[in-house]
Amino acid sequence: MTRLPARQRSTRDLKSLQRLMTAALTRPLTSASRLQGRWTDGRPMRAVAASFIKPNDRLSSFERLEIYARCYWFRLLDCLYEDCPGLRAVLGEKKFARLAEAYLAKYPSRSFTLRNLPGRLEKFIREEPRLTAPHTALAIDVARFEWAQTVAFDGPSAPPLAPERLTTVNPARLRLGLQPHLSLLALDHPVDDFVIAVKKDGVLRADASNTPEAAPRAAKLRRVPLPKPGRVYVAVHRHDNRLYYKRLEPAAHRILCALGAGRTVTQSVGTVRGVAPEQIQAWFKSWTELGWLCARNGR
């Protein structure tokens, strides 16, 4: 880590200070929620803090820096606690806390909004399965399901397809888009029922705030038995700005995925066998009513 110039003369000097401060804040805390005693290069952390933070008659440089480090960790952990109740219920509080800290250490926020903070959690769980063992497969399913809720809550929407398009355009040439806020999930556990059971409250996210939190607040979760393995297909979406989860038949999931991949209606329907045409027509009617189908690329 480079040392800071005694005087700041340029934006580069400002950036050096901001890099040092950010590195100090985003470094994991000790188990007692304190700054670590040694810096990355082995120097005492107190000396590093004193090199750029002024002390006063009540607080050392180290203690002043620590206030910000604690606020950083508490705030971001609080956000993950709030957004991932299902994952907390799967892992238990201690294990979830270890996962969350390791996640933030590897993938600090890269977005101006905390809304996107859990966006790489599924990827991280796959990369570090030891942190969720022996429930890694379940944890991945829950992480996917919970992120799908965020997308459905405030993700973009496209104008729904006019119903007559399905009957007036040759299905062999018709390519449809899916609502951007719709997630189609093939899961190895029935986590939809599980997460609904875990959540006691509504689905509104809390405000972003400029207020530093004093401590992370993990609201107690309902104790719910972990779901047993079982393949389910789920659509997570919103309708009239309310969140919904809808179980899908495997064939319905396959057709929707094919549509989403850009295949024509005929090609998409052709990916399934042994389903009555009346059933497929009923699915398309239902998807149209739910507003899931829209023009491809906005056309």
Place this chain on the structure above:
Amino acid sequence: MPANRFNAFTDYGIGIGLRVPHYRHILEKKPVVDWFEIISENFMVDGGRPLEVLDRILEQYRVVQHGVSMYFGSADPLDRTHLKKLKTLVRRTKTPWLSDHLCWGSVDGTYTHDLLPMPYTFAAARRTAEKIRQVRDYVEVPICVENVSSYAEYHVSEMTEWEFLTEVVERADCGILLDVNNIYVSSKNHDFNPYDYVNGVPHHRVGQIHVAGHTKFEKYILDTHDHPVLDPVWKLYAHAIRLCGVTATLLEWDDKIPSFDEVHDEALKANQFIDGARAAGKSAASRAAVPAA
């Protein structure tokens, strides 16, 4: 001086922050409120319930946007995606002015989601002012920058916080969102006189004032926004409006949020100080009108 070019010549009175626990009450009861301040980032989304709620609020109320992550003071260049989303929201809300903090919170694209204190240097002031001008030119509304509460200071600082604030706003030719609670909190944490701060800023640039509650710890004060406003902060507020004029005022209450009525009643306490400032202004004016003997 309530209406000036930094708040688009408006006279907005006393507002409160729009917060999730109050949505139902506001939408159903439609209470009389001068204006609401929204956290911009909560509505810089692509769709869904947040925008539905916002649109319903906009049908009934005046709204002003307040941001928490523009980070004027970050050395990084501005995030174009962030700016585009902000401008889209500005067009939706028709906010007469826009505020964010005089702080930094991100570097090299990593976000701390905190309002970190600036080093009070001329180099930082130049960079910060340049970014404020860029944002204002892009979003096309006046900008007020808010002083933050802080718990640390840097060795490299070359001036006081209020000198730095003045340096930035003069260079950027922008307004000030004067947070008197933050001044009070920082004055206790850094051992300065909060009245020196209020006296030292360019009063004609103050477009809005914030008040809030804080929490005292053994060795420092934390800006928690989870209490009613404390008396020393109200006194500082009274002093500020005597100097700046009666200015659009907002109560921030972001944690342990009580009922809507409790929050609104707390905000309306500002009226007693506003009345006092107006009376003092009138008597000063009448004294000035008396011809010298």
